[in-house]
Amino acid sequence: QSVLTQPPSVSGAPGQRVTISCTGSSSNIGAGYDVHWYQQLPGTAPKLLIYGNSNRPSGVPDRFSGSKSGTSASLAITGLQAEDEADYYCQSYDSSLSGSLFGGGTKLTVL
Amino acid sequence: EVQLVESGGGLVQPGRSLRLSCAASGFTFDDYAMHWVRQAPGKGLEWVSGISWNSGSIGYADSVKGRFTISRDNAKNSLYLQMNSLRAEDTALYYCAKPSMGSVGATDFDYWGQGTLVTVSS
Numbered sequence: 001q002s003v004l005t006q007p008p009s010v011s012g013a014p015g016q017r018v019t020i021s022c023t024g025s026s027s028n029i030g031a032g033y034d035v036h037w038y039q040q041l042p043g044t045a046p047k048l049l050i051y052g053n054s055n056r057p058s059g060v061p062d063r064f065s066g067s068k069s070g071t072s073a074s075l076a077i078t079g080l081q082a083e084d085e086a087d088y089y090c091q092s093y094d095s096s097l098s099g100s101l102f103g104g105g106t107k108l109t110v111l
Numbered sequence: 112e113v114q115l116v117e118s119g120g121g122l123v124q125p126g127r128s129l130r131l132s133c134a135a136s137g138f139t140f141d142d143y144a145m146h147w148v149r150q151a152p153g154k155g156l157e158w159v160s161g162i163s164w165n166s167g168s169i170g171y172a173d174s175v176k177g178r179f180t181i182s183r184d185n186a187k188n189s190l191y192l193q194m195n196s197l198r199a200e201d202t203a204l205y206y207c208a209k210p211s212m213g214s215v216g217a218t219d220f221d222y223w224g225q226g227t228l229v230t231v232s233s
Contacts, residue, residue: 033217034217034219036219036220038156038220040156045206045223045224045225045226046156046206046220046223047223048211048219048220048221051211051219051221052219057221087155089155089156091156091219091220092217093216093217093218097172097173098170098216099158099161099170099171099172100146100148100158100161100217100218101158102148102155102156102157102158103155104155105155105156
């Protein structure tokens with residue numbers, strides 16, 4: 001079954017660094033398809049945070065960074081701020097599904 | 112400024128139909144594929160369907176295949192989703208999403224609408 005697996009939740013204190021993992025398989029991340037990350041603040045639409053594994057759209061702070069290796073990807077957030085508290089989703093393409101695939105989402109709590 | 116405005120959501124009984132619309136502006140609509148993504152209450156994001164710029168390539172999630180039909184009208188800068196045989200599990204906020212690279216396949220989504228809520232219940 002084609003899935004992207006994320007931890008349900010992560011937390012960190014202001015100023016700390018947290019990472020969110022996204023584990024896929026040979027039909028998606030492992031097949032070489034790019035991974036993208038979205039931030040969804042409560043009650044709002046998702047916002048593109050990282051595209052093409054490690055690229056930031058204009059306006060996204062460099063505190064956010066992405067990486068990919070093998071069948072997994074990671075989102076790192078440094079210098080945590082209260083406004084970073086949100087849900088984060090990874091997304092890739094899956095050749096078995098012939099469509100996009102989202103991870104289950106990770107809720108970030110800033111302590 | 113890119114804008115995507117969804118409409119057409121509402122309360123519908125199981126087995127009935129509903130048609131969603133997405134009005135696009137601020138970019139050259141017929142240069143891009145377009146997609147629908149949904150989010151059930153309190154749940155994660157689920158890709159629903161995508162359509163190429165000329166409607167020549169279309170894809171659906173297995174969960175909606177055979178029941179939903181995506182279409183577009185480039186003259187009206189509009190995207191549609193015809194939803195038939197609706198089920199309780201189709202209850203969700205439906206987003207219209209624009210791909211950054213114009214693709215119906217592997218792409219990210221750089222702009223999203225605010226969504227339209229579909230509730231399937233008797």
